[in-house]
Amino acid sequence: MxxxxxxxxxxxxxxxxxxxATTLAAPALAGSVLATTPAVAAPAAPGPAFVHGTASGDPLPDGVLLWTRVTPTPDALPGSGRGPDTEVRWEVAEDAGFTRITARGTVTATAAADHTVKADVRGLAPDTPYHYRFTAGSTVSATGRTRTAPPxxxxxxxxxxxxxxxxxxxxxxxxxxxxxxxxxxxxxxxxxxxxxxxxxxxxxxxxxxxxxxxxxxxxxxxxxxxxxxxxxxxxxxxxxxxxxxxxxxxxxxxxxxxxxxxxxxxxxxxxxxxxxxxxxxxxxxxxxxxxxxxxxxxxxxxxxxxxxxxxxxxxxxxxxxxxxxxxxxxxxxxxxxxxxxxxxxxxxxxxxxxxxxxxxxxxxxxxxxxxxxxxxxxxxxxxxxxxxxxxxxxxxxxxxxxxxxxxxxxxxxxxxxxxxxxxxxxxxxxxxxxxxxxxxxxxxxxxxxxxxxxxxxxxxxxxxxxxxxxxxxxxxxxxxxxxxxxxxxxxxxxxxxxxxxxxxxxxxxxxxxxxxxxxxxxxxxxxxxxxxxxxxxxxxxxxxxxxxxxxxxx
Structure with missing residues (x-):
C-alpha cells in the first residue's frame, strides 16, 4: 500500500x-489464515455463463430492477474489457417453473458496461412475489425471487x-x-x-x-x-x-x-x-x-x-x-x-x-x-x-x-x-x-x-x-x-x-x-x-x- x-x-x-496500540496484549488469532482464493476464475465451458448470480432491487408497487452479469467468453473477466456483445433475455413469472410468464424482454451485455445488465421491469402487480431468470444462448441463470412494494x-x-x-x-x-x-x-x-x-x-x-x-x-x-x-x-x-x-x-x-x-x-x-x-x-x-x-x-x-x-x-x-x-x-x-x-x-x-x-x-x-x-x-x-x-x-x-x-x-x-x-x-x-x-x-x-x-x-x-x-x-x-x-x-x-x-x-x-x-x-x-x-x-x-x-x- x-x-x-x-x-x-x-x-x-x-x-x-x-x-x-494500548497496553492490552493482543494474543494471536486462533487458527491459521485460510488460503481461500476468490472464485473469479473463468467458466470452464466456452459459451456464456452466469458466474456472478442474479439480483433485484429498489422495489416499486408496479416494478422492480433486475440485474445480472454474463461472462460471454472465458477471458471476459470483470474489468478485463474483453468479450463480445451478448444478447441476454430476461423473464419474470408468477411461479418458479415459469409457466405463468408476466413480463419478458432482452438487453445487450457489452464490455462498455462490464457485461452487466439491468432490466427496470414495470407493469407488475403490487405487493406480489415473483420469480425471474436470465438466458444467454442456451445458458439459463439461477432463478431469483423478488417482491414488489405495496400500493x-x-x-x-x-x-x-x-x-x-x-x-x-x-x-x-x-x-x-x-x-x-x-x-x-x-x-x-x-x-x-x-x-x-x-x-x-x-x-x-x-x-x-x-x-x-x-x-x-x-x-x-x-x-x-x-x-x-x-x-x-x-x-x-x-x-x-x-x-x-x-x-x-x-x-x-x-x-x-x-x-x-x-x-x-x-x-x-x-x-x-x-x-x-x-x-x-x-x-x-x-x-x-x-x-x-x-x-x-x-x-x-x-x-x-x-x-x-x-x-x-x-x-x-x-x-x-x-x-x-x-x-x-x-x-x-x-x-x-x-x-x-x-x-x-x-x-x-x-x-x-x-x-x-x-x-x-x-x-x-x-x-x-x-x-x-x-x-x-x-x-x-x-x-x-x-x-x-x-x-x-x-x-x-x-x-x-x-x-x-x-x-x-x-x-x-x-x-x-x-x-x-x-x-x-x-x-x-x-x-x-x-x-x-x-x-x-x-x-x-x-x-x-x-x-x-x-x-x-x-x-x-x-x-x-x-x-x-x-x-x-x-x-x-x-x-x-x-x-x-x-x-x-x-x-x-x-x-x-x-x-x-x-x-x-x-x-x-x-x-x-x-x-x-x-x-x-x-x-x-x-x-x-x-x-x-x-x-x-x-x-x-x-x-x-x-x-x-x-x-x-x-
Whole structure:
C-alpha cells in the first residue's frame, strides 16, 4: 500500500484500531489464515455463463430492477474489457417453473458496461412475489425471487426488512447474508454501505488475520480495479443467495470509494500517487451502478425515496458525494454552519420529503450515525482508559468527526425541522461503525431527557468488518463491557450498545411500532457460522423513544 497522508481526525479505523496500540496484549488469532482464493476464475465451458448470480432491487408497487452479469467468453473477466456483445433475455413469472410468464424482454451485455445488465421491469402487480431468470444462448441463470412494494396509498399491515452493512471480504465470511437469505418473511434487505472495501490485500485487517484474500491484491483506484473487486464479492455464495432471495435496497458509504471520503478527497487517497480524486470517484461510481441493483438519481447519486404503502416512506441518503472535509480534531469547526454532510440540495430534499409525507413512519437510511456521543461527562478514571481503547482525542471530543457529530449544523437543522413541523415516527437506520446501537436522537444531548427526543436510531453492526474484540484479539464481551457501560452512563439517550459482535438486523414496521431485532453470527471466520437472536428494541408509534423488548418478532 502506498504511503498515506497523516489523518487529521479520528477515522473509523482510529476508533477501533487505536486499541491495538494500548497496553492490552493482543494474543494471536486462533487458527491459521485460510488460503481461500476468490472464485473469479473463468467458466470452464466456452459459451456464456452466469458466474456472478442474479439480483433485484429498489422495489416499486408496479416494478422492480433486475440485474445480472454474463461472462460471454472465458477471458471476459470483470474489468478485463474483453468479450463480445451478448444478447441476454430476461423473464419474470408468477411461479418458479415459469409457466405463468408476466413480463419478458432482452438487453445487450457489452464490455462498455462490464457485461452487466439491468432490466427496470414495470407493469407488475403490487405487493406480489415473483420469480425471474436470465438466458444467454442456451445458458439459463439461477432463478431469483423478488417482491414488489405495496400500493402507494394502501393500508399495509406491516413491512419487514433485513438490515446489513460493512462486509469486508478479507475480514471474514458473509454468513449474515446466508441467514437473511434463508428467511421467507422479508420484503427487502436494506444495505447501508461498505458493500466492498478498497484496501490492498493484508491491510485491513493486516495479513496475519486475513481470513481470505480478495482480488485485485492491490488497492483499487481504477475502473478495472473497482469492477474486479465488485466481481469478487459477487462470487461469494452467501451474497449470491441473499440477492437471489430478496430485493436489495442499497446506499454507499466511503469504502465503495476510499476510507473517509468527502467531496474533494479521502483519508485513504494520495493525490498524484493514486491519480486524480475526481477520476477515482467517477470510476468507483460507474462500477457501483454497473454491479449493483440500484437506480441512480438524476444527479448520478444514490439518494432517493421508496414508499411502502401508506405505512412507511424510506428516505435513502448519500453522505459522501456532497460533504465537506472532515474537521480537524480540536479545531472547533464541527459547528461551522458553512460545513455540510448532506449538501444543501439533498438536505432540502430530505426536509421536504419528511414534511410532505403522509406515511405513518419515516425511515431514513443514513450511512453514518446521527446520534451524538459525548465523553466529557465521564469521570477521569473511566475517560482515560476509554479514550485509549477507542482512540479518542484528549478532552473527550467527538468519537468520530466523520459522523454527524462532525457536522452539527446540518444535524441541528434537520432535528429542528422534525420538532417544529411535529414530524413523528422518524427512525434513522445506520451502519458504518461496526457496532450495534439503539438510541433516542435527542433534541439537545446536554439536556436530554428534559429536552426530549426528535427521533430514534437503530445502528446495525458489521457483517464481517473488524470491531473492538477483533482489533484487540480478545474474547467478545470482555474488554468491551466496561467501555459499553461507560458509553451508556455518559449518554443517557444511548439505550444499548454492543461493541463486539457481527451479524445483521431485522426491522419490523407496523402502524403500532417499529422493532429492530439484532442477530449475531457465531464466528465470522467460519463459513458455516450459526446465527442467534441477540436483543430487540422497539419504538412505539408517537413516542420518539426506544424501549427494550424481550423477544424478536415472529
Amino acid at each position: 502506498t504511503s498515506r497522508n497523516q489523518s487529521i481526525h479520528p477515522s473509523r479505523r482510529t476508533v477501533v484500531k487505536a486499541a491495538a 402507494a396509498g394502501s393500508n399495509a399491515r406491516g413491512v419487514r426488512f433485513g438490515v446489513v452493512s460493512c462486509a469486508n471480504w478479507e475480514s471474514g465470511y458473509f454468513s449474515a447474508y446466508r441467514h437473511l437469505a434463508a428467511r421467507t418473511d422479508l420484503d427487502a434487505v436494506l444495505h447501508l454501505g461498505d458493500y466492498i472495501y478498497e484496501y490492498a490485500s493484508g491491510v485491513y485487517p493486516d495479513a496475519r488475520y486475513t481470513v481470505r484474500p480478495h482480488l485485485p491484491a492491490h488497492e483499487i483506484t481504477t475502473l478495472a480495479d473497482y469492477r474486479l473487486r465488485h466481481g469478487t464479492h459477487k462470487t461469494d455464495p452467501d451474497l449470491q443467495a441473499l440477492h437471489a432471495a430478496h430485493p436489495v435496497v442499497a446506499i454507499w458509504d466511503d469504502h465503495e470509494f476510499a476510507n473517509d471520503a468527502w467531496t474533494g478527497g479521502a483519508e485513504n487517497h494520495t493525490p498524484g500517487a493514486e491519480g486524480d480524486w475526481a477520476a477515482r470517484v467517477a470510476a468507483a461510481k460507474q462500477a457501483y451502478f454497473e454491479w449493483m441493483p440500484v437506480r441512480a438519481s438524476t444527479e448520478g447519486t444514490v439518494y432517493r425515496r421508496l414508499r411502502f404503502g401508506a405505512l412507511a416512506d424510506l428516505h435513502l441518503l448519500d453522505l459522501r458525494s456532497f460533504r465537506s472535509q472532515q474537521a480537524t480534531v480540536g479545531s472547533g469547526k464541527v459547528d461551522d454552519p458553512k460545513r455540510t454532510i448532506t449538501g444543501r440540495a439533498q438536505l432540502d430534499w430530505l426536509k421536504a420529503g419528511l414534511a410532505s409525507s403522509d406515511a405513518v413512519w419515516q425511515l431514513v437510511g443514513t450511512s453514518v450515525m446521527i446520534s451524538p456521543v459525548a465523553f466529557g461527562s465521564l469521570p477521569s478514571h473511566l475517560l482515560g482508559p476509554l479514550r485509549e481503547l477507542l482512540g479518542l482525542p484528549e478532552g473527550g471530543l467527538a468519537i468520530n468527526t466523520d459522523q454527524w457529530d462532525g457536522y452539527t449544523a446540518d444535524r441541528r437543522e434537520l432535528l429542528t425541522h422534525l420538532t417544529e413541523r411535529k414530524i413523528r415516527n422518524t427512525v434513522f437506520l445506520t451502519g458504518d461503525i461496526h457496532m450495534a446501537w439503539a438510541n433516542d436522537v435527542p433534541v439537545k444531548a446536554a439536556t436530554y431527557p428534559a429536552s426530549g427526543s426528535a427521533a430514534t436510531e437503530f445502528v446495525v453492526t458489521s457483517v464481517s468488518s473488524d470491531n473492538l474484540d477483533d482489533i484487540l484479539h480478545v474474547a467478545p464481551g470482555t474488554v468491551s463491557l466496561a467501555a459499553a457501560a461507560a458509553l451508556r452512563a455518559a449518554n443517557s439517550h444511548v439505550k444499548w450498545v454492543d461493541l463486539d459482535r457481527h451479524g445483521y438486523g431485522v426491522l419490523d414496521v407496523t402502524r403500532a411500532g417499529a422493532q429492530m431485532d439484532y442477530y449475531a453470527v457465531s464466528d465470522k471466520t467460519r463459513p458455516d457460522a450459526s446465527s442467534k437472536w441477540l436483543r430487540s428494541y422497539r419504538t412505539a408509534s408517537g413516542t420518539q423513544k426506544v424501549e427494550r423488548v424481550y423477544a424478536p418478532v415472529r
